[in-house]
Amino acid sequence: MSGSDAKALRLEGLRAEVVGKEILHGVDLVIRPGEVHAIMGPNGSGKTTLASAVMGKPGYKVTGGRILVDGEDVTGLPTHERARKGLFLISQYPAELPGVSFVDLAEQVLDREPAVVGSTLVAEAERIGLKPELLGRSVNVGFSGGEKKRAETMQLAIFGARYAVLDELDSGLDIDALRDVARRIAEMVRAEGIGVLAITHYSRLLQELKPDKVHVFAAGRVVRSGGPELAVELERTGYGEGGGAD
Numbered sequence: 001m002s003g004s005d006a007k008a009l010r011l012e013g014l015r016a017e018v019v020g021k022e023i024l025h026g027v028d029l030v031i032r033p034g035e036v037h038a039i040m041g042p043n044g045s046g047k048t049t050l051a052s053a054v055m056g057k058p059g060y061k062v063t064g065g066r067i068l069v070d071g072e073d074v075t076g077l078p079t080h081e082r083a084r085k086g087l088f089l090i091s092q093y094p095a096e097l098p099g100v101s102f103v104d105l106a107e108q109v110l111d112r113e114p115a116v117v118g119s120t121l122v123a124e125a126e127r128i129g130l131k132p133e134l135l136g137r138s139v140n141v142g143f144s145g146g147e148k149k150r151a152e153t154m155q156l157a158i159f160g161a162r163y164a165v166l167d168e169l170d171s172g173l174d175i176d177a178l179r180d181v182a183r184r185i186a187e188m189v190r191a192e193g194i195g196v197l198a199i200t201h202y203s204r205l206l207q208e209l210k211p212d213k214v215h216v217f218a219a220g221r222v223v224r225s226g227g228p229e230l231a232v233e234l235e236r237t238g239y240g241e242g243g244g245a246d
């Protein structure tokens with residue numbers, strides 16, 4: 001038990017299955033406040049499964065191990081309870097919420113007067129480069145790929161998460177959008193001390209996010225860990241043998 005109550009997002013021997021098949025075969029990671037950890041790994045190696053299992057997405061069944069948030073075991077909790085404990089996931093494919101606007105969502109989550117919620121949203125939208133007129137529309141419905149990722153980053157900023165899992169935040173983003181969202185997240189790391197687990201295929205995102213650690217993920221487990229230089233090496237050499245699924 002020693003150290004398990006220290007402030008961190010801690011994965012201990014995490015195993016998870018999807019549609020009856022084990023995809024995660026025991027993942028150990030410790031992300032402390034103010035740290036950025038990157039996960040890189042081939043398509044189908046289980047990175048999205050890891051993000052989904054951490055967030056408690058239905059359909060992803062944890063079959064072994066634990067997920068701890070600042071020492072508290074959240075493994076059995078539903079997604080909204082995990083969010084309340086400080087976890088936030090930016091999905092590879094952000095969900096659309098027809099009929100629910102950002103204003104509706106923020107009023108539910110923030111529990112402040114509508115005027116305060118409105119001005120918080122507008123300020124954050126401007127900061128992240130999201131057109132304010134999108135705030136009144138259904139969340140992510142009809143948004144471009146870049147608008148979705150900016151909008152998710154805005155939510156991360158206003159909902160006060162302590163640990164963020166970013167599943168390919170950079171996919172589908174143009175150069176300006178990538179820089180804007182990455183810089184905003186780097187600022188949250190610096191100013192608010194959030195911990196970040198950033199899943200990515202490219203070192204470009206990491207040039208902005210500046211990870212403390214880079215982990216190579218293959219066939220459902222972490223197979224190698226190193227410093228930021230590992231991302232550059234991987235981009236040059238590829239994953240080599242033993243990379244792909246299973």
Ligand SMILES: Nc1ncnc2c1ncn2[C@@H]1O[C@H](COP(=O)(O)OP(=O)(O)OP(=O)(O)O)[C@@H](O)[C@H]1O
Pocket residue numbers: 018019023041042043044045046047048049050059092245
């Ligand atoms: N809902 C699901 N139904 C069936 N199989 C799934 C489901 N989710 C994941 N899998 C399988 O689990 C394995 C890991 O998928 P996952 O999406 O976690 O990979 P990934 O590392 O995120 O890949 P990518 O880099 O392409 O995003 C794959 O073989 C995938 O087909």
Ligand SMILES: [Mg+2]
Pocket residue numbers: 047048049092167
């Ligand atoms: Mg994925």
